[in-house]
Amino acid sequence: MSGKIVSLQIGKVKSYGDKDSKDFLEKQWESGSFKEVVDTQVWVGKLGLAGDEVADKIHHGGEEKAVFANSYENYEIWANFLGFKTIPFGALSENLTISGLHESSVCLGDIHKIGSAVLQVSQPRKPCWKISKRWNNKKFTNEIYTSGLTGWYYRVLEDGFIKAGDKVEVLLRDEAKVSILDANRAFANPSKNRELLEKILNIPSLAPSYRASIEKRISGEFSLEYMKVD
Incomplete structure (x- = not known):
């Protein structure tokens, strides 16, 4: 199993919207999620791709969320949902748009070699408001x-250069073999998937913040407020 980087994106933090608006979709907000395609190789270090910026450093970025990847195979699904024929690369605010890999095939803890860098899958993305x-659609996050x-x-795990066209090589599969899709489905329905959630907690490479959120989800203390669209 392998994949390919079909597009690479970085973004700068900018302000959007109207500071005086009372409407959620028009209120002023700040984000680095509008990412632009980069055609040259980019250095990736412990905190992510060189030149990429994060507005909310409490919930995004850092060593455990250094690089955000998304499957190109989902693009048709999201284009249809949003009512467009096509959507541009970076539409989900991802750094790496990858073909050949999917949430159903990528597992927590997997180690991938991309270009001269080595990366490890640390956790699923938690979509926020x-x-x-960005897409002027209140239902999209949910x-x-x-x-x-x-x-x-x-x-x-190892710094290096990444560029569009690079192969994504799976160096190591975590022995638990819990896919991102299965982890997300378990998280969404904890009462029916407690055994799987407990299995996830035993994965040594799990991001600490994700581990804490699963523990809270099991105990019924986890809040989904970060997704709330008023």
Whole structure:
């Protein structure tokens, strides 16, 4: 199993919307999620791709969410949902748009070699309200969450250069073999999937913040407020 980087994106933090508006979709907000395609190789280090910026450093970015990847195979689904014939690369605010890999085939803890860098799948992405703002669709965040097609985050094990066209080689599969899709479905329905959630907690490479969210989800203390679209 292998994949390919079909597009690579980085973004700068900018302000959007109207500071005086009372409407959710028009209120002023700040984000680095409008990412632009980069045609040259980019250095990736412990905190992500060189030149990529994060507005909300409490919930995004950092070593455990250094690089955000999304499956190109989902693009037709999201274009149809949003009512477009096509959507541009980086539409889900991802750094890496990957073909040949999918939430159903990528597992927590998997180690991938991309270009000269080595990355490890650390956790699924948790879609927040900003993706709904970006696409002017209040239902989009929840649709991503309920579908389980969230994309995934990497931590960087070995720095290096990445570019569009690079092969994504699976160096190691975590022995638990819990896919991103299965993890998302378990998280969405904890009462029916407690055994799987407990299995996930035993994966040594799991991102600490994701581990904590699963523990809270099992105990019924986890809040989904970060997705809320008023």
